[in-house]
Amino acid sequence: MNKAAFPLAAAARLYFKVFPWLFKVTGQGVSLKILVCMKQVPQKDAPLKLNETGAWIREDVSYEVNEPDAYALEEALRQKEKHTGEVVVITSGPARSQQVLREALAKGADRAIHLEDNAFVGLDAFNTAKAFAAAIKDEKFDLIFTGLQSDDYGYAQTGVILAELLGWPHATIIMHIEKTEGGIRVKRELEAGFFQFVDMPLPAVLTIQSGINKLRYATLIGIKQAKNKPLRKVALAEVQSAIGENLQKIERLYIPQKTKKTEHIEGSPAEIAKKLVDKLRNELRVL
């Protein structure tokens, strides 16, 4: 067969080698299009102060990516490496939160969606999920990952709500994901050291537990490439019609009242050691 006579077939073979995910095949090797919902939260040891409303913090603190979301991204990248496909990252928040997307692109995500407005910070989980659903209405994902909860609000709800809004099945607190013939098999973490495998169809939403994998670092090349990757900005106005009044409202935020009387042990390390041993022996009687 004269290859030159079939330039289209030759081109297709070449494309298949270079861009295998263009060719969706059945069974093993099916490519996966995965959306990862990420959030920027105050750094773990950032000192927090209340703002003048008394219902939120002053936002001049250092931020980082919500830790379980970092594991969700890592898992998406690993699934893509295994099955080919695409990893898209999405976040909502003011300009500063773009940093989370930039880091994800540098680690290997293909493109990003940024719902950019300070108003998104104050949305409850229901409205955040509605805004995300509106922003991705023209996309066709196989999987959506979220971290199992955020370090700021700690709702542990947005992923499950998003699944219900999309009409998709979901599973929470996931420690392992495997592609199967008809969908996926996931390992759910239950309480007190128990686990359970669950078979489910696609598309699906999974909330990812920290520790499901080992996080990678962005490479210098990755950071460079990230600058040229597409980042779609979505203005509040574009999703405004999808969101409504918050269904729950923070009346006030405050430093928790202590329920315990705490005794501070102070001094040089040597003095602290002496005082503590004295207490362990004479007051607590555990020595």
Added chain:
Amino acid sequence: MPDTILVIVEQREGKLNRVSWETVTAGQAIAAATGWILEAAVVGASAASVAAEVAAKKVAKVYAIESPKLEPYTPDAFAAALKQVLAAKPPKLVLMPHTYQVRDFVPKLATAMGRTVISDCIAFKHENGKLVFTRQMFQGKLAADVSFGSAAPWFVTFQNGSFRGDKAESGDSAAPVDSVQVDIAEGVIRNKPQEVFKEAKQAVDLTQAEIIVSVGRGIKEQKNIEIAKQLAEALGGDLAASRPICDSGWLPMDRQIGSSGQTVAPKLYLALGISGAIQHIVGMKGSRTIIAVNKDSEAPIFEIADYAIVGNLFDIVPPLIEELKKAKAGG
């Protein structure tokens, strides 16, 4: 007619999850504050025996919500069953424990009804006729009082340990049990759960330990675990850790304390470089004495500590080990 509070207790294979008693206590307290009527519900393939157990408590009625399709647990079946029941006779307030199972289905249920869940609450307040629920935010550094902006039913989940389960009041006589058969249509359930299992048998049972030295992120590197180990040895205690340490593989998973690990209540819990995220605290707050060492004076662990040492654990621990050795030698 006064409003109704519905407590949904949790059961697995016909056994009540004890944390449900805490939610009953919470329901009784809210009922006392508001004058609302307290009812309870059990959901499962056969809920009758657990319903009878709950009916002994001071509640007006217990619903046994049953369908063969509720076993094994799936979020699809639970949300479908409860939506039917709650839509037919909506209570004002629905209370549940904040367990992994509830987290899995309650946001779906509330969303399907166009409602919201105030999740992981630790208390309630009834001020000028208004109910607000207190929940921790920013990993326990701040607390928020949260109110509902939607119509009933209002969904609330309570954090493990927020109310005393043993304070749930018994009733003068057993409450009536209503059996409610729900119909879950073909095709509603999409997930196929397999058997629940435990990973490799737990080698370490920390629940029996009298003294626990526990390490968190503040330990910085795997090699530094050694000084915590030496401290545990000097105290005659066991070594444990918060989740990130086990996730990193620095200590095996069976030494993890917290919601996904073991729940302990030793005589002494010494927390080294543990900030005190909620997920860790629920696993150790029952300890008789808590000593915390952390360089961040605002770390939430100090909220529950009996003794606080604000400082670098690498400065504090070595002289402490020396002092303990001296004490043991009869110094």
